[in-house]
Amino acid sequence: MDLSPTTRQAAAAAAPPDFLEFAAARGGPLYRTAYLLTGGDRHLAEDLVQEALSRVFVRWRRVSRLENPAGYAQKVLFNTFVSHRRRRSSRESAAHELPEPAVLDADPALRVTLLQALQTLSARDRAVVVLRYWEDRSVEETAAILQLSSTAVRSRTHRALHRMRALLGDTFAERAAG
Template identity: 35%
Template sequence: MVVNHEEFRAYVQSRGAALLRVANQITGNPSDAEDLLQAALAKTYLAWEKIKDRASLDGYVRRAMVNINISWWRRRKLEEFPAERLPDVPIQPEARNRYDELEQALDRLPARQRTAIVLRYYEDMSEMEIARALGISVGTVKSSVSRGMAKLRDDLLVSADRKSLN
């Protein structure tokens, strides 16, 4: 891959300020805008020889900035952010133990039932979405979830009874 460095440099020098303004509008933060533009220009540099229509360069860079910003935003969603105040009630050790018991009970379920329950109640997927994801019928999803939930209830009830005896 041979990149015309001078042509790329000239493009960045002539359009850099305008592209930075677009990046600033996308991010709302000058330092994030600089990072975003830098990442988009790096992508553009790698694709430079593939972009035959030089008149569409601004559109290519803008689209790259939007895609990169969305990707960064999705990644940031998973991070922790400070709250204005702490939660009123901390998680009690008993609640943590129940959570652990639930995880262990889930592990004891057959794979299809466990997967259907996790997708339904942890991932909040509809029965139709689960059926498509697993390649099974909606009826099979319903019966798997129903049977799995019954086993979980029994397992957790037995676990609670054992604790009350101790």
């Protein structure tokens, strides 16, 4: 992880000398760990190390007094990686297969009605319904994604569907079936 001369000068002006020594000494080992964590993605590994070192720098006055600042930096790197994976899971990612072709909506009014009914649910209940029925996830997958128990997913699903049925009424069931 080489820094450009301009970046090095700016860092030297802002950072205490002991942090610069620490970063120079620990940058390589942190990079190797990040490289393994990312499965060989050099660019992401560099970004993770940079983010971890910047977080350590912000707390350097306290970190430098710790018994093991290198261990603290390692923990920050792992937390940064996990946080990145969590954020990334909600973004688009490349797929090896093309998605299913879009289906033309035969009844746009039905779709709007469903979306309005979904908006009346709490955020957590809405997430359960969307994961279970729109994304066709299992109870266990939904529980893992939302960090809930399987029982909580089942009870939230039951309550949310009950609320939606009460809002939509019997005529909706007939429209959806026909």
